[in-house]
Amino acid sequence: MADALRRLKTILGEVTDIHRAGAVLDWDQETYMPPGGVHNRAEQLSTLSEVAHRRFTTDEVGKLLDEAAATTAKLPFDSDDASLVRVTRRDYDLARKLPPELVAEIAHASASARPHWQKARHEANFALFAPYLEKNVELNKRVAEALGYEKRPYDALLDRTEPGLTTDQLEAIFDELKAAIVPLVADIQRHADAIDDSVLHRGFDPDAQVRYALDTVTKLGYDLERGRQDISTHPFSTAFGPGDVRITTRVSRDFFNECLFGSIHEAGHGMYFQGIGRNLDRTPLWDGASPGVHESQSRLWENLVARSLPFWHHFFPSLRKAFPEPLKGVDVEAFYRSVNKSYPSFIRVEADEVTYNLHILLRFELENDMLEGKLKVADLPEAWNELFKSYVGLDVPNDREGVLQDIHWSFVGFAEFPGYTLGNIIGAQLMEKIRSELTDLDDQMERGEFGALLSWLQEHVYQHGRKFTPNELLERETGRPLTPKPWIAYVRKKYSALYGLKH
């Protein structure tokens, strides 16, 4: 029996190594690969992913999981071995439910759709992309059918990304959010003049920005012995094991927020990776609990920490030293207000803390409607523009700045968007708990001390890796299930103060 567990771990270790090799190849593609490498790289990534999939989905792994389950049956729920068998069984069953032909068809459809999405976006012409999106919707439906669900097809997809969460629960949370944000956004708009953020556009030397960002994230706790920062078009974080967790950033001379907050966001993901227990290394447990929980850490460090006044009380003096020209005559309070300015905008990835979730709510509604057959692909742009007007209050000028902006629908991956908003919610829920324990957190941050915060997160979140579902983790560490209330309270309080609103 113990032999089965050992053999299982050997196979899972190999599968992990192959996935990590693929992650190195992905990182290289986004940072240093010469243009000519695209074709060979696609072949290599496809082979690695096939080899890993083949190795993981054999009958042998199923048999070993059965046998290992007998060994771990009496172990505590949160023990390494019991968690390994439980979580791997879930992964295995999901992987086995998808017939190889469907997997191949999905890979092919995604690869085919991407250039058409790019062309359609470039020309702001949705019709060019529509047939491919129709195919992708159909494939999302077939995935949902193959995985199975009790009530709604979206349940099947959501359970894969955010295990344990149902579409009904998500809708209830999103409704609560919407009811709070839509009037708040409108209220902020009526007081838009309260914040002038022109300082962010005064021109900041790019090299100095990158250096300052790297210096800042190491002060927060991102470990450079086991990490590094490079430049890429779209910032991301990636991990090849506990000893090698990397982040990227981008930089714009004309907009300060991009580099520093981008780096801190990715370092949030990075510190999560760096904090996962080494006891879970080379197993499926060595990862974040879910995309939502992962995003909770990027957003916690980016927004709840680095967009707070105490944070800037500590960092602003060194920032002014690094950028004396553009920051001439600017004080810490004004700078804090600038980096928190909220304004309705068309592009999700550029949205501020308040309006961001509206972009997600809209996408969730639309992809769920398409999946449930309530919305035809042909009618999508109109539906997008209507919802956008009612949520954000703006008229979408064209499909490039509307329905074609995200890459996500060019591949078969519905149910990925909710994780971004869940991240905001979970981050705030954790922070509420943290502040009840670290009551002087603001004072610590003003002194540039982030060690207690990082330790709390390591102990209560990071070390567990994927042992728990998002809800299991929240119940265990905050005492209650997923709720948007802390985030709503946080954003209301912060923005009422910033804009002088009465909430």
Place this chain on the structure above:
Amino acid sequence: MADALRRLKTILGEVTDIHRAGAVLDWDQETYMPPGGVHNRAEQLSTLSEVAHRRFTTDEVGKLLDEAAATTAKLPFDSDDASLVRVTRRDYDLARKLPPELVAEIAHASASARPHWQKARHEANFALFAPYLEKNVELNKRVAEALGYEKRPYDALLDRTEPGLTTDQLEAIFDELKAAIVPLVADIQRHADAIDDSVLHRGFDPDAQVRYALDTVTKLGYDLERGRQDISTHPFSTAFGPGDVRITTRVSRDFFNECLFGSIHEAGHGMYFQGIGRNLDRTPLWDGASPGVHESQSRLWENLVARSLPFWHHFFPSLRKAFPEPLKGVDVEAFYRSVNKSYPSFIRVEADEVTYNLHILLRFELENDMLEGKLKVADLPEAWNELFKSYVGLDVPNDREGVLQDIHWSFVGFAEFPGYTLGNIIGAQLMEKIRSELTDLDDQMERGEFGALLSWLQEHVYQHGRKFTPNELLERETGRPLTPKPWIAYVRKKYSALYGLKH
């Protein structure tokens, strides 16, 4: 039958992809990997290499090779498919001859020996490394026995690196070389004052050196659309497919030769890789013909081209523009003489064009004697020092600058050293042929035109990949088998002129 060939190519494509993924991981380890990544990286590389080996050595591949051989039996010797089956069969038989236990033991012994070799070298204490070298010698013997040989155990190892070459042939070639070089080196020493190379040590801005080197290799023909240059401790080249072939370099402010000639050397390997036919991509044929033939291209571009006077007639004006300070008062002739100064030295990788081969001859003799049981490991340092004195004329001061200097004997890889000298010989033999066809090559180089030279090499060497053994390639493209005569003639003529010798 055609199905067998198709299926074989599918499997070989996957195996190639996995090897290339491993090469990306190696490249990353030498260039950007943070220190903490060592442990995880070793796991990943070991898994990739195991997975590729397992996939390649199945009974199925053997059966497919048998079936495919029937399909290709009537095709011309140099056709893609006949060559693929012929060369893959050789690889397959070699791989199958090594029992998995021996492969595992070798991996383990190499990994264990390395830190002890490092410590021994650091402390210049051979005794610390001796037990591990004894184990490695024994394993080299067992590899030779497992592979099989008719006459001498070194034959088995040499046939793996330089297929078709025997130890007797190699000894004859090396004897001819020795007879020519030893007196030449002594003669040069008597005229050592003829060249003053102090200009090379006058201080050259490192960033400018790296830029100049990259600019130079692109002018020679290294394609940056399908390549890039980075910095690493030990320069190397690596290829992940025809679209992505990379080089690295290193740079020293105080010694000019390191960066530029290092870059050109690696770009020689790189242009070879970039020139292999795309029709051979994702097969075992997509690689250099052998380490020796590969080295012939690095040495050809580094020495026969970039250490020639016509080369410097073209490049010296731009070099003087890039480094006006250190090159003040230096003319092209003096600079050409400086970069060609020959002097006996202890360290192989720093040796000049004339003395370099002596370092290799000595290593070959010693490892062959150990393999044949004529030399005990305990007696190795003494044997090294004696041979070194008689070849190079210097007394080795300690084992760090003697027998412990190379990493090669810390792993189980006898028969790798000869490739370095074969590279010099093959390069000169090819160049003799090239000059008989491109009779104005010197004029072309003076004008900065390297296109005809590169095209010749692409057509006659690069495009063929591994289709031919070194000797098959030389017979086919130069009309005669491997011979050291062109190299001896080249080096005699060049150095007689440089030092005013009578040869």
